Amino acid sequence: MVHLDFKALISPVGIVRMSEFVLTCTCFALVASAGFVNFGLSHWSWCMFCWCFCCFMTLLIHILEFTNLNTKVPISWEDFTTAFAMLAALMMVTASIIYPTFFACSSCSRQIGASVVSWLCFVLYAVEVWLVHKRPGEISGFLSTVPGLLKILETFVACIIFTSLDPVEYKKFPGLQWCVAVYSICFIFSLLIILLTIARLLLVFPFFFDVLVTVCNALAAVMYATAIVIWPLYVFKQNPRPVQCNHCTWDDLVVVTFMTFINLLVYITDTAYSVKLVFFSHHEQEE
Known part of the structure; x- marks a missing residue:
């Protein structure tokens, strides 16, 4: 049976992950509404993949820990979450550099907003790396x-x-x-x-x-x-x-x-x- 763990929602890691989910969702919503130009399609696709992938995986990890289903998964959960947080931080920093370089301008409000939010996502994932690494558990x-x-x-x-x-x-x-x-x-x-x-x-x-x-x-x-x-x-x-x-x-x-x-x-x-x-x-x- 599924056992709901409300501590996963209010713990520091849980709060950080919810913030990551909201901000990554905001990023790809802003970028999708702004559109793209043909010459930068591969770079645009990479940035969108970074935000969508991190958003989906963050939500999935959060749900599995909230329902305690992560204990049923036959993997090293702490290793998995640590690896994902580090990978997500790297993906966010590259997307935060690539997107404004190719698509932002002084009058592009949505592009600038997405770039700023993306940097905030990087900070949050870096914080998660530190929190997960310091959290006691099986590693x-x-x-x-x-x-x-x-x-x-x-x-x-x-x-x-x-x-x-x-x-x-x-x-x-x-x-x-x-x-x-x-x-x-x-x-x-x-x-x-x-x-x-x-x-x-x-x-x-x-x-x-x-x-x-x-x-x-x-x-x-x-x-x-x-x-x-x-x-x-x-x-x-x-x-x-x-x-x-x-x-x-x-x-x-x-x-x-x-x-x-x-x-x-x-x-x-x-x-x-x-x-x-x-x-x-x-x-x-x-x-």
């Missing part, structure tokens, strides 16, 4: 560690890369297709680790799982190192920025290049942390 551990946070960041940066990719551009050269393969393979690996952690399936793997993750992180760093060289080499070759470029597709090529560099740094950091935890921390514990 499997990985997503609360530095490598776990880096895994979430890796998947998010890859999503930004995917939204900026233009098939017309990367289909021109096999080297660019290799870069897209790098982004996809590394994204799938990081996402798989997150899902396995939330689903409590890490114990299914043998004891060397940490070593396997470390090796995969190292391989991902090497693959991204090749992409950071190949992508700008091919995509900007004989392709200068158009004179009449106002947030044109050429700018998306720059975004992909920058995000590739960011993810390379993240994977290098992830590899370094993994090596430290697996080889040095375990060795110190044995001594």
Whole structure:
């Protein structure tokens, strides 16, 4: 039977989540009423997805905790809510930057209002990350560690890369297709680790799982190192920025290049942390 927990509504986390739901709903309502322009369709779609996805997931989490159905879900609930709050905070900060950059102007009241509300959403999700992390409860551990946070960041940066990719551009050269393969393979690996952690399936793997993750992180760093060289080499070759470029597709090529560099740094950091935890921390514990 469903047992209603009214404390979930009046707790600090509950109040923050209700505020998030209202504000994200307000964001996509303002943006939907303002419409979009064709040249920025992919960016508009990404921002709308961020607000709609966070609004729906926040409401779902709130309902599950209010009805205590979250205790029936066979996942690590604290890991799941922590991971979602961190992901939502990242999504809100990118939407808050992208939307006003492409669509706001001095006379666009609804666009400006949506941008301001979106920044408030980011603040609320950042507060939720802190509240959920500090709340006592069952936490499997990985997503609360530095490598776990880096895994979430890796998947998010890859999503930004995917939204900026233009098939017309990367289909021109096999080297660019290799870069897209790098982004996809590394994204799938990081996402798989997150899902396995939330689903409590890490114990299914043998004891060397940490070593396997470390090796995969190292391989991902090497693959991204090749992409950071190949992508700008091919995509900007004989392709200068158009004179009449106002947030044109050429700018998306720059975004992909920058995000590739960011993810390379993240994977290098992830590899370094993994090596430290697996080889040095375990060795110190044995001594």
